[in-house]
Amino acid sequence: MSWLHRDLETMDPSIFMQYSPPTAGLPQESKLATYMNHTTSTPTRSLNQALGKLSLESSPTAIRKVVITEFVPMNYYSQPVPCQSILPESPESSSPSTLSAVPNTSQVHQENVGGTTYFYSTNSDSLNTSGALNSSASIGAAEACLSGQVGAASPYATQIYSGTPTHMGPMTSKAGLAASFYMPETIRSEIYQRIDDVYLQPDLRQYPDLPENVEMYSELTPLEGIAPHSIATSYRAIHRQTGEHYALRRLHSYSPSVTKRLEMWKQIDHPNIVKLHDWFTTKAFGDHSMVLVYNYHPACVTLMNKFLCGGPGNNVSDSNGAFHDPFSSDPDAPRPYTHQKNAMLRAVACGALLPEAVLWSLLVQLTAALRAIHTAGLACRGLDPTKVIMNGCRVRIAWSGVIDVLHTNANDVAQAQQDDLTALGRLALSLACRTIHCDNLAASMELISRTYSADLKNLILYLLSTSTARRSVTDLMPMIGARFYTQVEALERRADVFEDQLAREIDNGRLLRILIKLGAINERPELNLDPSWSETGDRYMLKLFRDYLFHSVTADGRPWLDQAHLAHCLNQLDGGTSEKVELMSRDEQSVLVVSYAELKHCLEQAFDEVMQAAAGGP
Ligand SMILES: Nc1ncnc2c1ncn2[C@@H]1O[C@H](COP(=O)(O)OP(=O)(O)OP(=O)(O)O)[C@@H](O)[C@H]1O
Numbered sequence: 017m018s019w020l021h022r023d024l025e026t027m028d029p030s031i032f033m034q035y036s037p038p039t040a041g042l043p044q045e046s047k048l049a050t051y052m053n054h055t056t057s058t059p060t061r062s063l064n065q066a067l068g069k070l071s072l073e074s075s076p077t078a079i080r081k082v083v084i085t086e087f088v089p090m091n092y093y094s095q096p097v098p099c100q101s102i103l104p105e106s107p108e109s110s111s112p113s114t115l116s117a118v119p120n121t122s123q124v125h126q127e128n129v130g131g132t133t134y135f136y137s138t139n140s141d142s143l144n145t146s147g148a149l150n151s152s153a154s155i156g157a158a159e160a161c162l163s164g165q166v167g168a169a170s171p172y173a174t175q176i177y178s179g180t181p182t183h184m185g186p187m188t189s190k191a192g193l194a195a196s197f198y199m200p201e202t203i204r205s206e207i208y209q210r211i212d213d214v215y216l217q218p219d220l221r222q223y224p225d226l227p228e229n230v231e232m233y234s235e236l237t238p239l240e241g242i243a244p245h246s247i248a249t250s251y252r253a254i255h256r257q258t259g260e261h262y263a264l265r266r267l268h269s270y271s272p273s274v275t276k277r278l279e280m281w282k283q284i285d286h287p288n289i290v291k292l293h294d295w296f297t298t299k300a301f302g303d304h305s306m307v308l309v310y311n312y313h314p315a316c317v318t319l320m321n322k323f324l325c326g327g328p329g330n331n332v333s334d335s336n337g338a339f340h341d342p343f344s345s346d347p348d349a350p351r352p353y354t355h356q357k358n359a360m361l362r363a364v365a366c367g368a369l370l371p372e373a374v375l376w377s378l379l380v381q382l383t384a385a386l387r388a389i390h391t392a393g394l395a396c397r398g399l400d401p402t403k404v405i406m407n408g409c410r411v412r413i414a415w416s417g418v419i420d421v422l423h424t425n426a427n428d429v430a431q432a433q434q435d436d437l438t439a440l441g442r443l444a445l446s447l448a449c450r451t452i453h454c455d456n457l458a459a460s461m462e463l464i465s466r467t468y469s470a471d472l473k474n475l476i477l478y479l480l481s482t483s484t485a486r487r488s489v490t491d492l493m494p495m496i497g498a499r500f501y502t503q504v505e506a507l508e509r510r511a512d513v514f515e516d517q518l519a520r521e522i523d524n525g526r527l528l529r530i531l532i533k534l535g536a537i538n539e540r541p542e543l544n545l546d547p548s549w550s551e552t553g554d555r556y557m558l559k560l561f562r563d564y565l566f567h568s569v570t571a572d573g574r575p576w577l578d579q580a581h582l583a584h585c586l587n588q589l590d591g592g593t594s595e596k597v598e599l600m601s602r603d604e605q606s607v608l609v610v611s612y613a614e615l616k617h618c619l620e621q622a623f624d625e626v627m628q629a630a631a632g633g634p
Contacts, residue, residue, distance in 0.1 A: 019518060026171065033586070058573025064424070067164070081221075082612070091346055095562070110211070114408070129240060133505055134312075135471060140377070145496045150376075157325055157611050168392045174472050189458075200513070202515065203513070203514070203517060209314075209315040209408065210314035210315045211314075212315070213314035213315040214261060214314050216631065217235070217237070218237050220235060220237065223236070223237065223238065223543050226238075226251075227300040227301060227618075229256070229300070230253065230264070230298055230300040230301075230307060231296055231298060231300075232255055232395070233253035233254065233255060233256065233262065233264060233309070234253065234254055234256050235253060235254045236251040236252070236253045237251060237252050237253075238250065238251055238339045239251060239252055239263065244599075246268060247267065247268060247422075248265055248266060248267050248268065248418065249265075249266045249268070250263065250264065250265050250266075250415075251263070251264040251266065251304055252264075252312055260312075261312035261314070262309050262310065262312050263309075263310040263312045263313075263414075264307050264309055264310070265302065265308045265415050265418055266305050266306070266307050267302045267306040267307075267308070267309065267418070267421060267422065268303060268305055269304055269305065270304065270305060270306045270421070270422075273617070275421075277394065277417060277420040277421075278292070278295050278308070278417050278420065278421065280392060280394055281394065281416050281417035281420070283392065284389065284392055284416070285382075286385060286388040287410070287412075288381045288382065288384050288386070288388075288410070288411060288412050288413065289385050289388065289389065289412060289416055290313065290405070290412045290413065290415070291310060291311045291414055292308060292309070292310055292413045292417050293309045293310060293311065294308075295307065295309065295421075296308040296309075301561070302524065304408055305353070306421065308415070308418060309415070310415065310416075310419065313405060313407055313412065314407065316405040316407045316412075316414075317405065317406055318401060318402050318403070318404060318405055318406070318414075319401040319402075319405075319411065319443070319447070320380075320400075320401035320402045320405045322406055323370065323401070323447055323450060324401055324446060324447070324450060324451065324452055325365065325452075334627060343628065354497060357473045369449075369450060369467055370447060370448070370450065371470060372468050372515055373502070375444070375447055375448060375468070375472060375494070376472070376499045376502070376503065377409065377503055377506070378411055378444075378447060378498060378624070379440075379444055379475070379496070380412070380499065380500060380503045380568050381411045381494070382399075382411060382413070382443070383409075383440070383492050385412070385413050385539075386399075386437070386440060387489045387490065388434050389413075389416070390488075390489055391437070392601075393429060394417075394420070394429065395429050395432030395433045395435070395436050396413060396416070396418035396419075396420045396432075396436045396439070397420065397432050397435070397436070398418075398439070399413065399436055399439040399440055400439065400442075400443065400444060401443060401446060401447075401452065403415055404443070409510070412425075430486075431487075433584060434486070434487060436486050436489075437479050437489065438479060438480060440614035441476050441477075441478075441480035442454070442480070444475070444476045444479065445460055445464070445470075445476055445480070448460075448463075448464050448467075448468060448472065448476070449463055449464070457480070460475075460587060461473065461477070464476065469499070471495060474495060475492065475495045478491070478492075478495065479492075523587075526587075526590050527583065527586045527590070529590075530586050530589055530590050530619070531586070532620055533620075533623045534558065534561075534562055536618065536623060536626050537550060537555055537558055537619070537622045537623060538550060538555075538558060538562045538628060539559075540555075540626070543625065543626065544625075544629055545630055553622075554617075554618035554619075554621055554622050555609060555618070556624050557599065557608065557614070557615060557618050558615070558618055558619060558622060560599035560600065560601065560608060561589075561597070561599055561615055563600075563602065564585075564597065564598075564599050564600075564601075565582060565585055565586075566582075582615070585597070588612040589615055589616055590613050590616070591612065591616075592612055592613040592615075592616035592617070593611070593612045594611050594612070594614060595611065595612055595632070596610065596611050596612075597609070597610060597611075597612065597615070598610050
């Protein structure tokens with residue numbers, strides 16, 4: 017830095033280029049000359065204006081000293097240039113409409129060293145004060161979306177990544193920066209599974225008998241793997257207008273007369289109950305079917321499939337809950353001898369019993385669902401492991417209201433609610449023993465008392481009790497006790513992880529938007545019939561920046577790839593900071609020293625042009 021300043025003061029004035037007219041000293045074939053000649057509507061017009069104003073006497077003292085190094089990638093961490101954001105002083109100053117009103121007093125000094133021309137912005141604060149440069153300007157809705165900016169830019173916008181909040185503890189799954197940029201594997205695979213489920217469509221030609229459209233729904237695919245039964249069939253379908261997925265439950269040859277309860281079910285909106293959206297009757301299937309429309313939850317499995325019949329980690333039983341003997345010559349032969357007890361003991365021996373915390377989590381969620389249903393004056397009528405679905409840690413009661421449609425004369429809601437509690441007890445018992453064959457209550461309870469806490473045993477006994485005393489779902493709360501808090505804490509921790517991931521993805525989104533803009537501008541063959549558009553004016557700076565970003569090489573000519581450097585530069589650009597960057601022309605004859613604020617403005621101007629051209633239509 018100091019050598020440059022010293023040299024500038026002692027340098028022969030003849031080595032400086034001519035200042036007026038501004039581009040007189042530039043080789044006209046240089047792309048930089050076209051940049052210097054470009055329209056005066058951008059902040060870089062100040063380059064031209066300032067060049068005219070500069071004098072030899074005044075420039076050296078006004079020069080902001082910039083280190084000029086060899087054109088090898090810089091270690092940006094050690095750059096002494098302060099990393100200031102251009103946060104506007106007041107919210108008003110960030111308004112896009114202030115863009116043209118902001119005076120731009122930037123001045124540029126140019127210098128030729130050894131045949132290479134360097135251009136410096138001499139007023140580091142000029143662009144720094146321009147909050148407007150940070151705004152997405154007056155571009156259309158799509159650009160507003162691409163700009164991804166809501167309100168004023170924050171100093172945070174210039175950071176690579178805010179870091180893991182201390183309450184999250186250290187990220188141990190992946191080392192270094194990778195941990196900051198990528199999600200933990202569990203979340204990723206859970207989300208990929210759901211995305212796969214939604215987007216990997218089965219071939220619809222497999223189902224030639226299914227109607228193409230049923231009311232507003234199309235692309236029906238059966239949800240069951242096995243042949244549909246005669247009373248009801250489940251499908252996944254897409255709403256033709258919104259493109260959203262729904263789960264349809266078709267009741268064959270059924271036309272109900274009473275739908276009051278369905279209207280009540282439609283009102284229930286609970287995180288542990290699959291929401292009923294709509295219902296209609298249709299002849300699309302060749303009969304008088306009734307179709308109930310529910311939210312579709314991707315990658316769901318029933319509790320039956322997950323825990324009770326050969327789901328992951330439970331390969332010891334078949335779909336009937338019959339355990340197999342892996343040591344038998346015929347491992348598929350069910351063993352009739354003390355079958356239930358065998359099954360349970362085998363589950364214990366295989367370590368297949370569920371941890372108690374998992375059982376409580378399921379019970380808390382299911383009692384919450386029942387509470388909502390009973391409070392609404394309804395009953396679940398048919399809570400069984402094939403009708404409770406699960407994805408991630410969430411369980412939901414599926415196909416709510418179907419039984420109400422099938423049995424319209426079942427009016428004793430109070431009794432049905434008692435039956436719900438008994439069904440929940442049976443479900444808890446099955447989950448605890450990991451078999452649906454729990455008819456031998458004594459043997460099952462013996463296993464439970466040996467394996468689990470007395471609280472769990474008492475809860476199940478209460479739910480299964482046949483006493484005449486009326487039971488209520490609210491009575492379960494004291495039995496759940498402090499485990500409820502454990503569940504809340506677990507959910508809050510999960511929310512912490514998701515919030516942390518969300519923060520990272522917001523950062524990734526910002527960088528993607530910047531890359532999209534750069535990609536739309538760089539190397540564009542022509543714009544508005546101008547084949548040199550992407551190579552001239554502001555776009556030339558962006559081209560050089562793209563080269564700097566992606567095509568830097570080491571001193572011995574190898575590609576220099578450093579994701580952290582890339583992310584840093586893109587963040588500086590997004591933040592429009594006053595940090596300077598050296599851009600070199602491909603012929604290595606010119607070096608441009610520009611701030612990210614200038615680059616950002618160039619980017620927004622150029623992208624605005626592309627957007628306007630796109631909006632102009634053919
Ligand atoms: N709302 C939903 N969103 C996504 N998948 C669901 C939804 N409801 C149920 N499923 C899935 O659909 C599949 C079929 O459910 P369904 O209740 O039809 O099963 P089934 O065992 O064939 O029962 P039934 O014989 O009563 O039709 C199950 O694997 C379940 O995970």
